[in-house]
Amino acid sequence: MKKKLYLTLIPLAALSLFLAACGSSVAAGSWPGITYDETRSLVYVAYNQSVHALQIENGLERWKFPVEPQGGFATYAAPQLTEDGQLIIGGYNNTLYSLNPENGALNWPFAEAGNRYIGSALAIGKLIFAPNADQRLYILDGQGNLVNTFPTQDPQWGQPASDGSSVYLTSMDHFLYALDAQSGEELWKLDLEATIVGSPALGADGMLYIGTLDHTLFAVDAQSHREVWRMPTKGWVWATPLILGGQLIVGDLDGIFYGVDAASGVETWRVDTGGAITATPALFNDSLYIGNEAGRLFSISLDGRSRELALPEVYQGPYYSSPIVAGDLLLLGLTNNPSILVALDEAGSIVWSFPPAAGQPATP
Amino acid sequence: MFDFIIVPFTNALVFIYSLLGENFGLAIIVFTILVRVVTYPFNAQQMKSTRAMQELQTNPKYKAMQAKYKGKENREKLAKAQMELYQEMGINPLAGCLPTIIQIPLLISMYWAITRALAATPLQLLDLAKGISLPNAANLIPLNSHFLWMDLGQPERLFIPGIPIGIPVLAILVMVSSYFQSKMMTPTTGANDQAAGMGRMMSLYIPILMAYISYIYAAGLALYFVMSNILSIAQYYISRRPKPQAPATQGAISQGTK
Numbered sequence: 001m002k003k004k005l006y007l008t009l010i011p012l013a014a015l016s017l018f019l020a021a022c023g024s025s026v027a028a029g030s031w032p033g034i035t036y037d038e039t040r041s042l043v044y045v046a047y048n049q050s051v052h053a054l055q056i057e058n059g060l061e062r063w064k065f066p067v068e069p070q071g072g073f074a075t076y077a078a079p080q081l082t083e084d085g086q087l088i089i090g091g092y093n094n095t096l097y098s099l100n101p102e103n104g105a106l107n108w109p110f111a112e113a114g115n116r117y118i119g120s121a122l123a124i125g126k127l128i129f130a131p132n133a134d135q136r137l138y139i140l141d142g143q144g145n146l147v148n149t150f151p152t153q154d155p156q157w158g159q160p161a162s163d164g165s166s167v168y169l170t171s172m173d174h175f176l177y178a179l180d181a182q183s184g185e186e187l188w189k190l191d192l193e194a195t196i197v198g199s200p201a202l203g204a205d206g207m208l209y210i211g212t213l214d215h216t217l218f219a220v221d222a223q224s225h226r227e228v229w230r231m232p233t234k235g236w237v238w239a240t241p242l243i244l245g246g247q248l249i250v251g252d253l254d255g256i257f258y259g260v261d262a263a264s265g266v267e268t269w270r271v272d273t274g275g276a277i278t279a280t281p282a283l284f285n286d287s288l289y290i291g292n293e294a295g296r297l298f299s300i301s302l303d304g305r306s307r308e309l310a311l312p313e314v315y316q317g318p319y320y321s322s323p324i325v326a327g328d329l330l331l332l333g334l335t336n337n338p339s340i341l342v343a344l345d346e347a348g349s350i351v352w353s354f355p356p357a358a359g360q361p362a363t364p
Numbered sequence: 365m366f367d368f369i370i371v372p373f374t375n376a377l378v379f380i381y382s383l384l385g386e387n388f389g390l391a392i393i394v395f396t397i398l399v400r401v402v403t404y405p406f407n408a409q410q411m412k413s414t415r416a417m418q419e420l421q422t423n424p425k426y427k428a429m430q431a432k433y434k435g436k437e438n439r440e441k442l443a444k445a446q447m448e449l450y451q452e453m454g455i456n457p458l459a460g461c462l463p464t465i466i467q468i469p470l471l472i473s474m475y476w477a478i479t480r481a482l483a484a485t486p487l488q489l490l491d492l493a494k495g496i497s498l499p500n501a502a503n504l505i506p507l508n509s510h511f512l513w514m515d516l517g518q519p520e521r522l523f524i525p526g527i528p529i530g531i532p533v534l535a536i537l538v539m540v541s542s543y544f545q546s547k548m549m550t551p552t553t554g555a556n557d558q559a560a561g562m563g564r565m566m567s568l569y570i571p572i573l574m575a576y577i578s579y580i581y582a583a584g585l586a587l588y589f590v591m592s593n594i595l596s597i598a599q600y601y602i603s604r605r606p607k608p609q610a611p612a613t614q615g616a617i618s619q620g621t622k
Contacts, residue, residue, distance in 0.1 A: 029485030194502045213502035
């Protein structure tokens with residue numbers, strides 16, 4: 001009988017473990033979103049239950065929001081600064097917040113969305129364009145009042161891009177949309193034939209570059225709103241391409257990192273990094289820096305010669321976040337690591353790192 | 365941990381979804397039926413064991429044994445005598461536990477398969493990208509998570525005009541169906557008070573636990589629970605139906621062929 005009791009209790013214990021493992025409210029849903037504020041010499045990093053504002057010179061925390069963890073609140077999208085000095089962050093609690101970037105004080109919340117804010121908002125002029133997983137783009141004024149919404153057929157995960165007069169929005173419904181930047185009304189749309197997760201990259205010449213999950217990178221002319229070329233890739237393309245003069249740089253989920261001629265869509269070089277790439281590379285010290293899901297970090301020259309960097313083991317982990325250049329530092333977001341941000345100098349040495357549990361930077 | 369189950373489960377769910385007009389609710393229902401078909405031998409063994417244990421209660425030898433070894437001081441003797449009787453009758457008292465143990469990895473894998481397939485966060489979509497091997501996956505994602513009034517990726521609540529709170533219909537259905545299933549599957553152990561008490565406790569505890577899981581997790585998991593319980597109850601009643609006698613069967617066949 002004892003055996004039977006144990007055999008009944010073991011499944012119940014396993015179920016309890018299941019509850020504990022699946023029910024953790026702090027389990028990460030995404031990776032750190034990083035924004036550098038040159039005016040204030042602050043870097044904002046949104047990850048899990050907080051947004052932290054850190055002093056760029058030493059990584060000291062200036063403030064965090066919320067001050068104490070709030071049930072249901074999580075944030076990952078890179079915070080966005082508006083022209084009038086607000087910091088916009090989107091939450092997984094279906095709420096968009098405006099904060100004072102100096103001290104993290106709440107200006108206003110907007111809680112009318114029906115789902116998570118996964119992509120960053122875009123601030124253009126006096127309007128804020130916030131894509132939401134409830135299949136709507138929320139267009140707000142600077143006081144957090146709803147001005148308009150723009151519906152799509154599927155969730156919107158990518159941050160919109162804008163040239164000032166139009167806003168370019170991607171949706172998982174396969175379409176690229178162009179909206180009027182003043183009213184939010186649709187100007188045109190183009191079917192890219194597969195799910196789009198990432199954001200479009202907009203060139204100074206009015207060309208848009210968008211990756212899809214159907215192993216394709218597209219170039220679209222925003223003036224004629226027609227496809228100019230498409231380039232097949234090995235894996236799904238989630239990352240937003242980096243535009244560098246006449247060259248596009250983009251990675252795919254199969255770990256291939258491509259140099260592409262922006263005019264023709266012809267691949268000029270590739271590097272197999274050996275792990276999924278979700279980030280946009282950063283140009284730092286005349287080299288491209290990109291990390292991948294396998295925890296490998298690369299420095300790649302503009303003609304495709306790669307060099308793998310080795311950070312100390314304690315700073316390894318998947319590199320999903322786009323690296324950010326902040327003056328003479330390169331900021332790397334870390335996922336599944338006690339530190340969520342690492343600052344490197346031009347020599348590749350660690351200047352500081354930020355473990356949120358400590359609230360203070362760790363010395364290398 | 366259970367990736368070797370989660371990945372095929374996820375692919376199967378998405379494949380069935382693509383066959384059923386991109387309806388994730390129907391995909392879960394059909395998938396649950398397939399899981400029950402695959403695990404049928406284990407479930408049948410459990411039911412056979414449960415029936416044997418129930419029939420044991422009316423066995424004169426068993427009753428006599430209970431009467432003979434009354435009291436705490438005879439507990440070991442009673443246990444030994446029971447084991448001998450089990451052997452004599454060809455009953456394995458532990459046979460009923462195996463399907464329950466098998467359910468645990470299936471349950472956890474189903475939870476993760478539903479979560480991955482619906483991919484509500486970037487990390488979940490990355491997990492899906494790594495595991496999915498269907499050629500048209502890029503056109504299926506994101507999966508339509510709406511089924512009847514539910515969003516299968518969110519905890520389920522039915523909002524009725526005039527009622528200020530959402531009613532967790534699926535959690536209630538899970539609790540009721542789990543209760544009936546537990547009552548069915550728990551052998552009544554008569555004079556053995558400790559075992560009977562444990563059985564009664566499990567009949568209450570398991571439905572409450574299942575209902576709680578259904579209340580806080582994605583509705584897709586609760587739909588799986590409800591379907592699984594209904595199929596289990598149906599299987600139990602079908603297996604209890606008396607089998608037709610051999611001569612009568614032969615007669616029916618010969619009549620039909622004339």
